Amino acid sequence: MSRLPLLGLIVIALVGTLDMSRAPDAAVAQEDAHPLVGTWRWENDPADLADDSFGTFHADATYIEVTANVGTALGAWEATGERSGDVIFVFQDGDPSLEYAPGIGTFQLAAEVDQSGDILSATGSLVAQAPDGTVLNEFDGWTFVATRLEVGMPVPFPAPAAGTPVAAAPAAPTDADLIRDRERERPRAVVDADLEAAELLHAADFQVINPFGQALSRDDYLGGIAAGGLDFLVFEPISEIELRLYTDVAVIRYQMRLEVIADGEQLDFRGWNTNVYEYQDGRWQAVWSQITMSQ
Structure with missing residues (x-):
């Protein structure tokens, strides 16, 4: 619905x-x-x-x-x-x-x-x-x-x-439009280090798999941004955001460009971002995310 x-x-x-x-x-x-x-x-x-x-x-x-x-x-x-x-x-x-x-x-x-x-x-x-x-x-x-x-x-x-x-x-x-909007807001929030907005966009049990295969919880991910260990300079879609919607669950993927400083080392690459959203507590939130480096 x-x-x-x-x-x-x-x-x-x-x-x-x-x-x-x-x-x-x-x-x-x-x-x-x-x-x-x-x-x-x-x-x-x-x-x-x-x-x-x-x-x-x-x-x-x-x-x-x-x-x-x-x-x-x-x-x-x-x-x-x-x-x-x-x-x-x-x-x-x-x-x-x-x-x-x-x-x-x-x-x-x-x-x-x-x-x-x-x-x-x-x-x-x-x-x-x-x-x-x-x-x-x-x-x-x-x-x-x-x-x-x-x-x-x-x-x-x-x-x-x-x-x-x-x-x-x-x-x-539609829900599809709203989820795409959320997925545009989510990278902006981490680039701006807007942790209040980021917490609303990421579920409490959120987990991201980074390009090196490491699993980070929401606390690890947002905590790294708060502490300065993760500094996103650019995080933006460079392709259409494709989406599959299943009642209270949505799967999206798109190509992205990412520039980030992680523990003092700067990474600049393009890749794929695949995410799972769930409808929780009256809003759509990201629960899983996986970033795959392509170049």
Whole structure:
């Protein structure tokens, strides 16, 4: 199952900086008659009407949204114009499928009501975080459309009228895309000696086989970098990153260029890097790596 399917299933948002401590009476005075106030049916995926969600902008500047897959979100909103506003709300579920994954999803959205007062268009982004606050993924560039829910409107709900803009979103990165991104981040982390980032990218039981056939644990590997015994100058893919994905395990390989100073001796070569990733604790991490020198 993809760990990060299209998160346009839900619309949560944060655009700009909102003052969450403002006085309620000021919020009501500003937003009581705003056209955003009301309940809206979000058409998250035009190809799947069952994927719709329902959100309510309250006159007291609070927001609530209900979905079929990740539960209920709570948030707040703020008027930015006569027909527009920014809103922030958060779901306590890191996986938008029917499976529950601990974490939070905070979406960013700027919304505007059309002249009819019944169609709402919005653009936004998402930050997905693990329970410890680690940012797992960030997405941007989605657009969404919602229709005002009113007493007396036809039931069942009609499909969007011809010519009416519908929700559209860029394809969310697949697990394969995410793993390739992780494998680009991993060498950068060791070159930069960014041990905090490197620890997140390497599993606790990570093991690397270096070009000389020596097996190093994560502590050996990252400890060598911390102590200065391993100083990576260049560590970069020079070919396409090929990948085989098997549910919670992925195998990747690519050609690479490596320049490293190991115990005072500088090595500069090209070779193959083969890695195994596992999905652990809500994120993909490298568990095995083998570097083979080719020249």
